[in-house]
Amino acid sequence: MPSLFRLFSLLPLGLLHGLGAAMGWLVFALSGTYRQRFLDNARQAGYRFGEIAAAVGHAGRLVAELPRLWLRPELPHCEMIEPERVERAWAQGRGIVFLTPHLGCFELSVQAAAQRWGPKYGPITILYRPARQAWLARVMETVRNRPGVQAVPTTLSGVRQMIKALRRGEAVGLLPDQVPPEGQGLWSPFFGRDAYTMTLAARLVQQTGAIVIVARCERRSWGRGYVMHFEELPLPLSDSLETAVLQLNQAMEQVIRQSPSQYLWGYARYKQPRAEQPAAQVAP
Template identity: 30%
Template structure:
């Protein structure tokens, strides 16, 4: 059992986080982006743990790149991550501004057809670009049913939920009851979105290849797809240069994702994630320890 944080400390953390998020969220978008870029450039040049993890992940996933190119990609990714932190602080507080920044949409015709046909839809949205803007767009265009995992900081959770539910999204807790409710909605033709590249707990995943290396991968998305017969798409909100906004990109998932063999389905999901990341690797969250739970007998690369 891990040590529990004292309730007063938790409350203090939540209050500090809320103050910081509100201060950032009060900035106009142009200043928000400029400040995030400046801070990102500074942070990307410091010998932080985030930079170290990013370089380790990139060495595993892009071995053909030179050391210099991987180092540059790691720095660019950290800058984009800082931009993401700043922009979602603004958009949680003022969701309409995030939606208004959608400047283009690419590849949405098959998705719209599937929705028109009344089929359940699964959107897989990895930690790429600005996933909150994607949430807003999906909720506005089609209605969105999604799961919500509390952070342990109630003040922050309330802010996040109010932002995500602003456009009418239906949120489900990450519990057995929540999953059952989501399944019922999907079987009636609902559209849902899941982050497919998080490391799950030890009872909810399997090791399958991700860029050629075993990564502990959550099984929930593939099980829901198989259980509901959902049509599956990959999606992300690409951050455009400067303050131009975002481009929503929709791509078909690998057909193997619906395979009855769970390992094959998970491999198809990870392959789909790889293809999406390859569109703009600098906007992926490489500082996340994706390989932190290796197979038995193997060491963590971190």
């Protein structure tokens, strides 16, 4: 597998996306569980299959592009739309919490932002959970700490490092629609159905006064690169944790609706959280 992974990293992005799209449709056809979850989640959000069928191929593209993003030193072309929104946030010196759902090429979001703003404002800190496979864990340990990106463990120590980074005026990055372990989230509506939602993003903002920037990195067709959009929250986060978590869920819904054909509808967003020691809570 490591040799194949490296071989894929050498292929042109367009070819990777073509292979990935085929793989996405193959998995969709063969896995009844995945297919049903995909259709159920899309229906919950109000979409018919014909409206978001392209998301099947994009799920495969997400997997196929990882070797290229992880193992090649140069990043593919990524145009940034309205980066001045991020510049305004940096100017306030309060730190930035970058949030992106499982949409488009979220793996590139942090890398592209770090490449552009890391030299001036410091690294973007992200949480990191090692992979179970030894070879993949070695690969991820290297790629998660690319220039401008600081990966910290999903422990209380790692969360404290994120808080310190924000208080230094730096940035952190999170996937707020990722289902957290039991004890680290709240049940909150997501597309009209309660989903177990992380509290970490809201707590980081409430405790440090950081600014939230919602990012989405969309794939262009035929391997022509990516385009990244930045948005600010329409209103400041509430001091109420429950309300703040709902606000972030609503912000994720809004950004997903802007590009529903690139969202991972097959992600098990409504699953029960796994039981785990709640180590990654925000602490002073």
